[in-house]
Amino acid sequence: MLEVGVIEESGAAEVALDPIRARLLALLAEPHSATSLAALLGLPRQKVNYHLKTLEAHGLVELVxxxxxxxxxERVLRAAAASFVISPAALAAVAPDPARSPDKLSARWLLAIAAxxxxxxxxxxxxxARAGKPVATFALDGTVRFASAADRAAFAQELAAAVAGLVSRYHDERAEGGRDHRxxxxxxxxxxxxxxxxxDAAAARPGVDVQIETEHRPETKES
Structure with a gap:
């Protein structure tokens, strides 16, 4: 079982968002049959079996x-992943595009970047997963408490300068066989x-929050 499954097809997203099927996926973090699930949910086994077949048809559950x-x-099934995230690819026609409004001080631009x-x-x-290879990624996640909006703005400027310096140091436009990283x-x-x-008033002030985006990042191998 995967830790996180990515739903990229609109049909699979529609199936997963059904309230009963979403509950089934949560319960199927552990293997279950239609009979045991029906008892847990208080639903007819035939109805549960119908939903399971639909989930299985979209690759969201698998036979154990x-x-x-x-x-x-009796067929015993398990969810294909412990948790799921729906990719904006499932809503391609209305997926946000950061290029449409590149306002780096906008929370909605940050949301488009995250999408x-x-x-x-x-x-x-x-x-x-299809190739049986890991993906080279790296992420940092932390919290910093600022005493004032001025400190927060100063931090953002220093952070931007530090990232720009790293990118300038490691980015090699002439590297043959090199690969761009975001x-x-x-x-x-x-x-x-x-x-x-x-x-609060300080957090709502224009120019306080900063999002920095470039097209390259140092490669760190992590599965």
Whole structure:
């Protein structure tokens, strides 16, 4: 089972978003039969079996084993992944495009960048799985608390300068056989654990948050 499955087809996305099928996928993190799932959900086995066949047809669940019980063969299934993410490729006609409005101080531009990240990395994961090879990626995730908006703006400027310096040092336009890598660095307010995400005045000021994007990044091999 994969840790994260990428849904790239619109039909599969539609299937996965059905409330009953979404619950089935969650339960199928562990192997189950239609009978055991029906008992857990309080639904007729025939109805559960119908949904399972639909999920299986779209590659979202997979057969683990078949058990013979008298004159009946019980099929035991498991989700193809522990969790799923829907790629913007599934909504290609309306997928966000960062090039349409490249305002680097816009939260919506950051969202478009994030959507493209999901789309591109999802496609890389799918291709790498078929080829039986790892994907070369690297990511950092952390939290910094700023005392003031001025400190946050200064941090963003220093970060931009540091990234630009690294890119300038390692980018080699003349490297034969080299491969371009995308670099994305973003800063945004953290969500509060209590679910209250009201924006304070400092966080809402134009120019406080900065997103830096370039077309290259150092390659770090990580499966």
């Amino acid at each position: 084993e078949e058990r013979r019980k008298g004159n009946v063969t 493209r990240l999901v789309k591109e990395v999802g496609a890389l994961i799918t291709g790498a 670099v994305i660095v973003a800063i945004h307010p953290s969500l509060r654990p209590d679910g209250m995400h009201t924006m």
